[in-house]
Amino acid sequence: MKAEHARRIFQLLVLGVLIAVPMYSQNPIEWAPSRIAMGELPTPRVSRVWGDTWSFSFYGVSITHPLAALEAVLASRVLYLPLILSALLPLLVTLLMGRVFCSWLCPAGFLLELTQRLRGRLWMRRRLVLIAGDHRYQLLVFSLLLTLLFATPVVSAFDLPHVVGRELFYLLTYGTLSTGGLLLLAGVLTVDTLAARRVWCRSLCPAGGFLSALGAKRLLRIGKKVERCIFCGECNRVCPYGLRPVELGIDKDYNDKDCDNCGLCRDACPSGALYYRIRR
Amino acid sequence: MVRLSRRNFMKSLFLLGFAGIGGGVRRQVIRPPGATRDFLARCIRCGRCGEACPYDSIRFFDIAAGALFATPYIDPLQTPCYLCLKRTGEGKDEPLGEYLLCGEACPTGALMRIRNTRETLLSMPDELKMGVSVLNRDICLAWQYDSCGECYYNCPLRDDAMLDYPPSEVIEGAVGIRPYVNEKHCVGCGMCNYVCPVNEKIASATLEPGRKLTYFEERYAAMVRNVIGRAGPGVELPAVRVVKRL
Numbered sequence: 001m002k003a004e005h006a007r008r009i010f011q012l013l014v015l016g017v018l019i020a021v022p023m024y025s026q027n028p029i030e031w032a033p034s035r036i037a038m039g040e041l042p043t044p045r046v047s048r049v050w051g052d053t054w055s056f057s058f059y060g061v062s063i064t065h066p067l068a069a070l071e072a073v074l075a076s077r078v079l080y081l082p083l084i085l086s087a088l089l090p091l092l093v094t095l096l097m098g099r100v101f102c103s104w105l106c107p108a109g110f111l112l113e114l115t116q117r118l119r120g121r122l123w124m125r126r127r128l129v130l131i132a133g134d135h136r137y138q139l140l141v142f143s144l145l146l147t148l149l150f151a152t153p154v155v156s157a158f159d160l161p162h163v164v165g166r167e168l169f170y171l172l173t174y175g176t177l178s179t180g181g182l183l184l185l186a187g188v189l190t191v192d193t194l195a196a197r198r199v200w201c202r203s204l205c206p207a208g209g210f211l212s213a214l215g216a217k218r219l220l221r222i223g224k225k226v227e228r229c230i231f232c233g234e235c236n237r238v239c240p241y242g243l244r245p246v247e248l249g250i251d252k253d254y255n256d257k258d259c260d261n262c263g264l265c266r267d268a269c270p271s272g273a274l275y276y277r278i279r280r
Numbered sequence: 281m282v283r284l285s286r287r288n289f290m291k292s293l294f295l296l297g298f299a300g301i302g303g304g305v306r307r308q309v310i311r312p313p314g315a316t317r318d319f320l321a322r323c324i325r326c327g328r329c330g331e332a333c334p335y336d337s338i339r340f341f342d343i344a345a346g347a348l349f350a351t352p353y354i355d356p357l358q359t360p361c362y363l364c365l366k367r368t369g370e371g372k373d374e375p376l377g378e379y380l381l382c383g384e385a386c387p388t389g390a391l392m393r394i395r396n397t398r399e400t401l402l403s404m405p406d407e408l409k410m411g412v413s414v415l416n417r418d419i420c421l422a423w424q425y426d427s428c429g430e431c432y433y434n435c436p437l438r439d440d441a442m443l444d445y446p447p448s449e450v451i452e453g454a455v456g457i458r459p460y461v462n463e464k465h466c467v468g469c470g471m472c473n474y475v476c477p478v479n480e481k482i483a484s485a486t487l488e489p490g491r492k493l494t495y496f497e498e499r500y501a502a503m504v505r506n507v508i509g510r511a512g513p514g515v516e517l518p519a520v521r522v523v524k525r526l
Contacts, residue, residue: 027336044334044366046376055326055387064387068324072388076321080389150347151318156325157349166327166340166350173336178350180343 003263003276007103011110014053018107018165021049022172052165053105054156055086062086065162066094067210071153074144091214098218099211102201103262108160108188109201115193116240134202134258136209143206158184159207160200198240202258216257222266223277224248235265235274245274309353310410310468310522312338313361314383314392317407322390325350332385334376335362352382354410356470356522357479361410363436363469364396373436402440402465411468411522413442413461419478419507420519422457427503429457431472431520441466459520468522476518478504483517 025047050057055064062082069087073079093100102109143154156162163181171177188200201208226249235245241258245265248254266274311319312329329352330338337359341348354361364380365373375396377384383393392408394400413431421428435442445458459472477500485491485501493501508515 022331025331027334042335042362042367044362044364044376046334046381047331050328050331050385051326051387055324055328057328057385057387062387064324064326068326068387072322072324072390076318076388078318078322078389080322083388086387151321152347153321153324156323162326166325169327169331170340173330174339178340178342180349183343 002267004267010104014105015107018168022169026173054162066091067207071147074147075151075153094211094214097220098215099260102208103260106161107164112192140206140209155206202241219279221279225273228271228273230271234268238264238268309355312352312382313410314394314408319390322388323351328385329382332381337361356473360470360474409467411524412463412466413472413520413522415461415520418511424507426456430475432457432459434471434475470522472520473518473522476520478519480517
């Protein structure tokens with residue numbers, strides 16, 4: 001099975017949850033005081049599934065993005081045990097498998113992949129320059145400093161997948177979008193479509209940087225059977241982060257810390273040299 | 281002298297600066313129940329409280345609110361907090377869950393878990409309450425005309441937070457409800473603020489003849505215009521309003 005197909009299933013599942021949860025929990029009618037006065041009472045809607053990719057809860061089982069937990073702890077300087085516990089599962093997954101969140105779950109990443117596909121249709125095969133270096137770590141450190149200094153979470157307000165989930169929630173529950181989130185989303189999508197491929201994921205996303213750093217010593221990696229490789233360079237071309245899998249196993253200093261295990265290079269390899277492997 | 285730590289000073293500078301950019305928040309809005317003192321430090325803007333809210337009372341600040349962006353608020357004039365009760369209209373309200381749902385949904389403890397029983401709500405510490413209602417007797421229809429009492433009848437904590445005025449002080453021969461806020465028990469849910477007929481909508485509707493009013497609005501409209509006219513200009517409009525506790 002192609003990794004891309006498996007990823008699409010996960011990404012669509014996440015998007016479906018982001019739409020279904022607010023759709024179920026929203027109240028259909030806007031109530032006016034006079035209607036209450038006349039004895040017409042609103043019907044409450046109680047659901048037990050809340051949240052999006054930043055923090056999610058299913059019947060009391062809570063999962064929180066590790067960066068959200070870190071920000072809350074830094075800002076409030078309180079270790080709130082349920083919060084720490086809820087961040088453990090994604091933390092463990094990231095430590096073992098790298099930032100699979102970015103490639104397998106992130107709804108913003110999904111949208112950006114779709115825009116790339118759209119771009120491919122519109123400007124057939126014209127390559128985009130990979131402008132801008134990697135500023136994710138600088139942005140992350142800067143945000144965490146702001147968090148510490150002003151005692152309020154910063155990345156939480158602008159994390160792109162969270163913004164996608166939040167805007168969907170606002171739209172389906174209140175029928176409005178927030179200006180801040182909409183501007184950010186529109187800006188990123190425009191730049192991504194017209195100018196630079198995956199520029200948010202590659203060089204801006206502080207949450208992605210955080211997960212990258214956590215997954216530096218991950219077990220799940222892309223490996224290469226060197227004897228099978230025909231050095232066509234197809235893998236280099238498809239990598240959204242500008243990595244060069246063709247150098248795997250040849251260049252000792254090859255650095256793949258930005259790899260999010262999306263498997264695009266594995267799918268693109270004509271000779272089947274690239275594969276998922278567990279590092280021992 | 282007020283002592284201000286450096287951190288709080290920087291925080292206030294930051295908040296003021298950002299609020300200044302967008303013009304800040306215009307209406308009096310309140311935080312959801314159980315918001316702690318360090319709410320802004322703990323809130324990770326996840327929006328779970330808004331999804332959990334069974335009446336969609338909780339809304340979220342836009343970027344114009346600066347550092348408060350995407351944090352929850354309740355605008356009692358839009359939708360008040362129903363304290364997670366299923367209203368039945370006969371005073372037999374049923375709690376919708378064991379805890380107030382926003383507090384249960386909050387992953388960081390920015391909103392505390394509050395058990396949804398009348399006893400717990402009545403004995404809530406002041407810093408966790410949303411605010412307190414303030415009633416302006418000068419423009420209150422019940423106090424001026426003996427002809428209202430909506431806030432009293434709709435209060436989720438009726439006879440504790442909102443009382444009929446102590447009988448000994450009732451004016452000789454008067455009839456009807458004379459609502460009175462007990463600040464000790466009022467949690468500031470804003471229900472009274474929401475149902476009060478002395479509001480902008482009704483007051484301004486009386487000035488535009490083309491606008492269609494409901495039966496109750498029509499009944500109140502003339503009286504509302506009258507009390508507001510008597511109180512003079514510059515009076516804050518719903519006769520009973522939620523304000524933040526200081």
